[in-house]
Amino acid sequence: GAVVSQHPSRVICKSGTSVKIECRSLDFQATTMFWYRQFPKQSLMLMATSNEGSKATYEQGVEKDKFLINHASLTLSTLTVTSAHPEDSSFYICSARDGSSATYEQYFGPGTRLTVT
Amino acid sequence: KQEVTQIPAALSVPEGENLVLNCSFTDSAIYNLQWFRQDPGKGLTSLLLIQSSQREQTSGRLNASLDKSSGRSTLYIAASQPGDSATYLCAVYGGATNKLIFGTGTLLAVQP
Numbered sequence: 001g002a003v004v005s006q007h008p009s010r011v012i013c014k015s016g017t018s019v020k021i022e023c024r025s026l027d028f029q030a031t032t033m034f035w036y037r038q039f040p041k042q043s044l045m046l047m048a049t050s051n052e053g054s055k056a057t058y059e060q061g062v063e064k065d066k067f068l069i070n071h072a073s074l075t076l077s078t079l080t081v082t083s084a085h086p087e088d089s090s091f092y093i094c095s096a097r098d099g100s101s102a103t104y105e106q107y108f109g110p111g112t113r114l115t116v117t
Numbered sequence: 118k119q120e121v122t123q124i125p126a127a128l129s130v131p132e133g134e135n136l137v138l139n140c141s142f143t144d145s146a147i148y149n150l151q152w153f154r155q156d157p158g159k160g161l162t163s164l165l166l167i168q169s170s171q172r173e174q175t176s177g178r179l180n181a182s183l184d185k186s187s188g189r190s191t192l193y194i195a196a197s198q199p200g201d202s203a204t205y206l207c208a209v210y211g212g213a214t215n216k217l218i219f220g221t222g223t224l225l226a227v228q229p
Contacts, residue, residue, distance in 0.1 A: 006142045006160075028190055034217070043206060044161075093160055095217075102150055103166065104210055110160035 002028050004096050005110035013084055014117055021079045021112045023094030029074040031099030034106065038091040040045075050077055072100070084116045119144045121209055121220035129226040130197055138192040140207035140222045145185050151217070152181050152192050153206045161206065164192070196225045 001028040004098035013019045023033060032051050038046040050056040066088075068080040077096075081088055091113055095106040096107045097104075118144045130136050140150070149168050153161040165174045165181040167190070173182040182191040189206055206218045 032215075043222050046216055046218075049215065084153070091158075103168065105166050106210075108153075108161040108163070113158070117225070 002096075002098060002105075003108040004030075004106040004107045006094055006112050008112060009110060010113045012115045012117060015085055016079055016083055018082045019084055019114060021081075021087070021092055021094075021114075023077045023079070023096065025075045025096040025098075025107070026096045028096075028098035028107075029100070030077075031074065032097045033071055033077040034095045034097075035069060035079050036093045038093060038111075044093060047079075048083075048086065064112075070115050081114065084114070086116045089114055089116045119147075119209060119211055119214070120216060121189075121207060121218050123205075124141050124208060125223060126221065127224040127226075129228060132184050132197060132199060134197050134227075136197055136225070137189075138188040138194070138205050138207075138225070138228050140192070140220050141187045142190075142209045144211060145188050146207045147211050148187065149181050150183055150190050150207060150209045152179075152190075153208065155206060155222075157204075157205045157220045160226075164205075180185070194225075197225075199227045199229045201213040 005024045007022045035047045038044050045061045048056045048058045048068050056069035070078040093111040097107045124139045151166045153165040167174050167183040178195040183190045205223045208217045210217050
């Protein structure tokens, strides 16, 4: 089946530093990838949608200069949290959609727990 | 704007009981609906996907139904087990928005 991986699974960084999270589709080509953020005991909030080779589309209220998204290949998207602050601590989940699929199903990664100290 | 609501927010049942989780959505112009499971601190596990043209999907002890016209879906879990304890999320995909909109989730606890 379709598998999406994320790396790292957990990361702790100091306030003011930047951290990069990778999202990979392992066995399919992902023309579209999505980044979500989840706060404790809450549902997933879509941050941005990225299409391979294009600029990401950010949801209202999401700072594009703070959350840099790159989707340079059909199997890799990255999310870089720049100048991280404690309020950026959260669970970040990516998903990918198979460009050849007619169902528009999204496949989700295992998530990355970011803690900013 | 699509809004997805799940009832109940939390549910505790004894092992072996059959149960139903509910999901409602405000815009019936959806392309598909998915049910997910999320264990604490983990990512999402896709359980079932129902296309808008379908009425239900089954996988093992799980059965999901979709009534697009009324904006409702149910997830039926038969003979519940402690291992079913998790948060269950429904999400609808609307073609016009190209977004998957998630519900508020139901926290299920199955007591041994």
